[in-house]
Amino acid sequence: MAEALESNRTRAQMKDIMQSLSAGRFVSVRRTLHTLPASDVALVLESSPKRTRDELWELIDSDFHSDVIEELSEDVRNGIITQMTTTNAVDVLGQMDTDDLAETLSSLPEEVLASLLRSMDAQDRQRAEQALSYGEETAGFIMNTDTITLRSDVTIDVVLRYLRLRGKIPEDSDSFYVVNRNDTLIGRVPVTRLLTEPAEALVEEIMDDEPEAIPVDMHDGEVASLFERYNWLSAPVVDDKHRLVGRITIDDVVDIIREDAEHSMMSMAGLDDEEDTFAPVLQSTRRRSIWLGVNLLTALMAAAVSDLFEATLSQLAVLAILNTIVPSMGGVAGNQTLTLVIRGMALGHVNPGNSRSLVSKELAIGFLNGVIWAVLIAAVIALWKQDYQLGIIIAFAMMANMIAAALSGATLPIIMKKLKIDPALAGSVILTTITDVVGIFAFLGTATLFLL
Amino acid sequence: MAEALESNRTRAQMKDIMQSLSAGRFVSVRRTLHTLPASDVALVLESSPKRTRDELWELIDSDFHSDVIEELSEDVRNGIITQMTTTNAVDVLGQMDTDDLAETLSSLPEEVLASLLRSMDAQDRQRAEQALSYGEETAGFIMNTDTITLRSDVTIDVVLRYLRLRGKIPEDSDSFYVVNRNDTLIGRVPVTRLLTEPAEALVEEIMDDEPEAIPVDMHDGEVASLFERYNWLSAPVVDDKHRLVGRITIDDVVDIIREDAEHSMMSMAGLDDEEDTFAPVLQSTRRRSIWLGVNLLTALMAAAVSDLFEATLSQLAVLAILNTIVPSMGGVAGNQTLTLVIRGMALGHVNPGNSRSLVSKELAIGFLNGVIWAVLIAAVIALWKQDYQLGIIIAFAMMANMIAAALSGATLPIIMKKLKIDPALAGSVILTTITDVVGIFAFLGTATLFLL
Structure with missing residues (x-):
């Protein structure tokens, strides 16, 4: 009789494997791994820290290696192939379908790929070169040739x-x-x-x-x-x-x-979409550092804007205390618009014919947001700091920054797409720089004019 | 002979439709709409601002309405059904497959649903109630019953x-x-x-x-x-x-x-995943305001932390200028960890057995990041402000905040999942609050201790 799938089956099996592994019951681990479909074995490997992953890989029968490799994500797959002996790797690749072979080979580092191709026999090499002949990310690259x-x-x-x-x-x-x-x-x-x-x-x-x-x-x-x-x-x-x-x-x-x-979400946080959840520490640190470096530059730029108002800040410490509120709200509102437009572009909703009405719509939302949050923050600051003039100044800055946020959130991805820059990758950091600079400038600038 | 698909076909058709529409050539628009498959018509509607969308809908033959509605995204679909007369809506719903019927009905506002059910004949009502009997987001809800x-x-x-x-x-x-x-x-x-x-x-x-x-x-x-x-x-x-x-x-x-x-990306920006790219301004403003309100509270909380150090800030304006750098870097680093863990959980990579090693890995990355960016920012500040003591203080704060960011980025989603809170929805705002508070506290606190 057919069994209904237990929803926690995979989780239970994984726990089982991990317990057996740490207790040193290798025979039992090996047996369990061989009762699982290749995609489940791949999930177990992807869910394991590096050291455990290597131990598990040793316990998988080599006949099963190529099936499992086909199911792994890029980062994890490359890690495993790079560690294999060339003979073993050539063997595993020889058993793959054309589309899987193309995907696997194309993501390997240059040197590894070259050395693998050198070690293949003529027939395999030809098949590999054919598989690679269509560009990555094309239909030819992902198609199968077993058509009846x-x-x-x-x-x-x-x-x-x-x-x-x-x-x-x-x-x-x-x-x-x-x-x-x-x-x-x-x-x-x-x-x-x-x-x-x-x-x-x-x-x-x-x-x-x-x-x-x-x-x-x-x-x-x-x-x-x-x-x-x-x-x-x-x-x-x-x-x-x-x-x-x-x-x-x-x-x-x-x-x-x-x-x-997933690409948009990962890129917006400055991560590679294929990033292995359990990637080695050094590799992850290096990859993420580019993004942090860019952010440091933008943070320094915001600081440099504040620096222009050093005289004002040294006279009124309250401005220093409130200086982060307007940029923060602008950043959040701008990112909402940016995310919506990036998603709309991915779904094919945004085109030259309607981008003007999209920008107007977002500007209208930005204006309304500006009114709402300007009034609210003015009331809060007037009550908290007992200074209604300060309230009016921060309200003005909020209004200006909300409109700047909407405008840049809506236009940045459209402009970047025209320039062939990925908006998910760079949009968020440029947007935040704009909302930081406009927010600080509007707040400290107006305060300098009216309070000093 | 078979035509290869032109990649810009849809875009060209859409431009064509929009031009004809604004030129008032309704017959031509109607004709074009009827040569397109339902999914393309749905895309045209989703890509149109509200007013154009209503005009287009009027031009679609009513026999074709239910096919098109099945292909629309939730928000757009609800907008159209809510505007139809009850008789027309009942008619359209009567032509749907069970799974599409269930999805359409369940997303309608209560009152609309109740009024539609009242107007259906007994047979249709029974089918609708059966379709709704399985909970939303279950297998029963998305299945078809036309099995041979x-x-x-x-x-x-x-x-x-x-x-x-x-x-x-x-x-x-x-x-x-x-x-x-x-x-x-x-x-x-x-x-x-x-x-x-x-x-x-x-x-x-x-x-x-x-x-x-x-x-x-x-x-x-x-x-x-x-x-x-x-x-x-x-x-x-x-x-x-x-x-x-x-x-x-x-x-x-x-x-x-x-x-x-998409859910994670949209939620992390405080948007609804079904948000219509061309939703009405008031509706969008209202939906997005919750998120902005939450952010205002956290921004005020960060300001309140700075407020504790008013005396320090009024003596040293340079601290006010540099006060945003450490929180900003912590926010970015923490969001990288958070995004990676949320994605890992969605892919099923994170489970109770490996979460400890995931947290340790992210802590190690946080520590390394801390060292790198602490040294860099110390050098920049020492050179810019000609004050090596200030450099050491900001380096210390950076180190502390990077570790706090990694720790909260890795543990927040795991804890929130246990508490059945969606980490994509609330994780980012809680994380930013933590990195803001820790960053400001570490920087201004240390400065107060050593510089005054």
Whole structure:
């Protein structure tokens, strides 16, 4: 009888493995690892600190290595392959499908890749070079070449007899493709249609005539959004002469959809999307330091703006105390707009035709926000510091900064996209610099004019 | 001949529609809208400001309304349904599949839902209530009930004849399910296997015996991660007695995968994941104000900490100028750790067994970061302000805050998850409060001790 999946199954197994490992029951760990599907073993490895990960890897049967490697995330996979002997690595790579091989090889460091290619036999090397020949992040890079093709002038009966003879069909085939003598794609037959149409019908009578096809050089993010928009399970890939060269299946696309969606979040925090949760300390520190360095520069720039008002600050310590409020609110409001626009661009909602109305809308929100928070902060400061003039000054600064925040949050990603800079990566830091500088300048500047 | 997809096709069509609309060529707009698939029409609506959206909606044929509504995101969909007359809305809902109906109804405001249910005929109301009977965000909520089931004791030949008689099979059926007399799920037959196995074989001979099944009350996020991990195209859903009640297909899951991945990014900026890119100004302002209000409180809290050191600040204006640097660096470093841990938890990498080593790793990174940035900032300040003692004080504060940032970035999401609070929603604001308070306290406190 079928078992319903226990929701905590994986977690229980993982706990089990970790306990056995730390108790030194290696035979038991090995046995458990071999009852799990490759994707679960990959999850166990990704959830382990470096040292445990190495111990576990040793306990996995080498026949199983390539299946597990295919399921690992880039960072973890590279760590493991780089540690393997060249012979072992070549062996593991030889067992992979073309699309997995391409992905694995392309992410390896140059030297490792070169040394692996040198050690391969001619046939494997050719296959590897072919896999790498399509650019990274293209349809060609993620496609499989195991497509079953049909001719248009045969009957369903003939097709069924051919399939029975052939035996194995890749389980995720939801359609067969119809090509002519030049391999040009001319039609598509859903597998289910072979089951429901009369056996004597010709393929050309039951096929969909003009199947949508993906050009081999299309960007993978675009492939993913097509799959998502049209609910495809698979799609044919064609070269520039409309010859069928492979097909892409939804399971390859799901990874891209997740990576694309995560990319913005990780980039906005200055992290690499493939960052291994348990990456070595030195590697993580080095990677994150670029972002911290950029932030130090912007923090120093904000300090330099305050420095212009040293005379004011030395006379009125209360300004120093309140100096962070306006920049902080501007930063949060600006980041809300920025995040919304970046997400809107990723979903394809933002285009040249509507960006002006998007900017106006965000400006209107910024203006309203400005009014609300200016009134509130004025009241709070007037009560707290018993100084209504100070309240009016901070309210003015808040108003100015909220509008600056909305304007930069909405326009920055649009401008950066035109300049081909990734807004998720640099947008947030530029925005914060603007809201810091405008906020400090507006607050201390107005205070200098009216209070001194 | 098959056309390769033009990558800018949608954008060109959209521009075309907008131009025709503003030129008042409504017939042409209507014609273009009817040549597009429903998902493209949905994209056009989502990319339009409110007023244009309403105009476009009027131009879409009412037969097409329910197809388009199914493809819209929640916010936009609710806006449109709420504006329809009850009769029209009931009509549109009546044409939907069960899973789309459940999703649409559950996101409507209470009053609208109640009024729609009242206006439905008995049969439609029953179907709607059934669709809503499974909780939101469960497997039951996203499943379809159009499953084709087989008996185990018939031959493939009989199955094929039955399917030919039946005619239409849902195109995304990659498997048929085998049930016994009590509807208990006992097996699974991939569609392709019907094509390759001999016609006289019995279903029970070719079926997979113990297919993994999803309990009807499993959380949809967990369903999505199972699909992602095991590369499923569809999966059977069973009730607590292992009776087959429906199936879930990958296209429903893809939306959940994207929403889950986006949820963290949007929440971290204090936005709703379903936020319409072109939401009305007042609605957006109201939604975003909660987050800005929380931030105002934390900014005031940071100001209150500075306020404790008013005497120090009034004597040394230079401290006021440098006061924002340490909190800012702590905020960025802490958010890096926080984002990494939140992503790790979403991917299932973080569990009770490894959280201690994750925290130690992040602490080590925090310590290293502390050393690097403390030395750098000390040098910058010593040179800029010609005051090496001030450099040492700010270095100390930086060190303390980097460690506090790493500790809170790593432990906050773990603690919050235990308390069932969404770390993506509240983690960032709590973290920033901590790094602000610690940063200001460490810097001004040390300065008060040593410089006065």
